[in-house]
Amino acid sequence: MKLHTIIAVAVSGLVLTACAGMDNEPREPRHQERHEHRHEHAQNRMDERNERNARFECENGVGGSLSQTDVNGLRISLNTDSQSAHLPRVRAASGALFASDNGLYGKRTEWHEKNGEAVFQFADPYGNVVETRCRLK
Numbered sequence: 271m272k273l274h275t276i277i278a279v280a281v282s283g284l285v286l287t288a289c290a291g292m293d294n295e296p297r298e299p300r301h302q303e304r305h306e307h308r309h310e311h312a313q314n315r316m317d318e319r320n321e322r323n324a325r326f327e328c329e330n331g332v333g334g335s336l337s338q339t340d341v342n343g344l345r346i347s348l349n350t351d352s353q354s355a356h357l358p359r360v361r362a363a364s365g366a367l368f369a370s371d372n373g374l375y376g377k378r379t380e381w382h383e384k385n386g387e388a389v390f391q392f393a394d395p396y397g398n399v400v401e402t403r404c405r406l407k
Contacts, residue, residue, distance in 0.1 A: 321337075321338060321339040322337070322338050323336070326388070326406050326407060327404065327405060328390055328402040328404040329404070330402040332348065332349075332350065332390070333348075333350075334346060334347050335347050335349075336381075336406075341366075342358065342359050343357065344357045344359070344368040344381060346368075346373075346374070348374065351395075353374045353375060355374045357369055358370060365382055365385075366382070366383045366384070367380065367381075367382045368380070368383075369381070374392045374393070375394065375395050377393035377397070378391075378392070379391070379392040386405065387403060387404070387405055387406075388404045388406075389401065390402055390404045
């Protein structure tokens with residue numbers, strides 16, 4: 271009887287050890303999410319302390335300037351025809367998203383920025399929706 275008890279205890283110990291060592295979630299993606307999240311907060315703190323005035327140039331040749339005095343809004347101006355619009359900040363999964371339904375030319379305009387690059391979407395004077403990638407200069 272003692273042998274059965276010893277074997278049962280040994281097997282139970284091995285099973286518990288194996289269960290404790292199992293990890294169902296990969297570690298690297300979780301670390302990466304925490305890492306990116308930390309940088310996003312650092313960027314937001316920097317934006318709260320500093321206003322910025324920057325120029326941008328897009329892949330399709332559109333250029334202009336941005337002016338931001340706080341994290342809640344952005345003024346965007348185009349070089350081509352003196353159009354400008356105020357875009358309030360809206361919730362985004364990552365980066366900073368500024369958007370308005372009454373933006374450039376009175377139409378939907380979005381500026382989605384992350385790490386010095388942005389996706390700029392607006393409707394031109396003829397109503398054509400334009401989407402282009404831009405870089406801050």
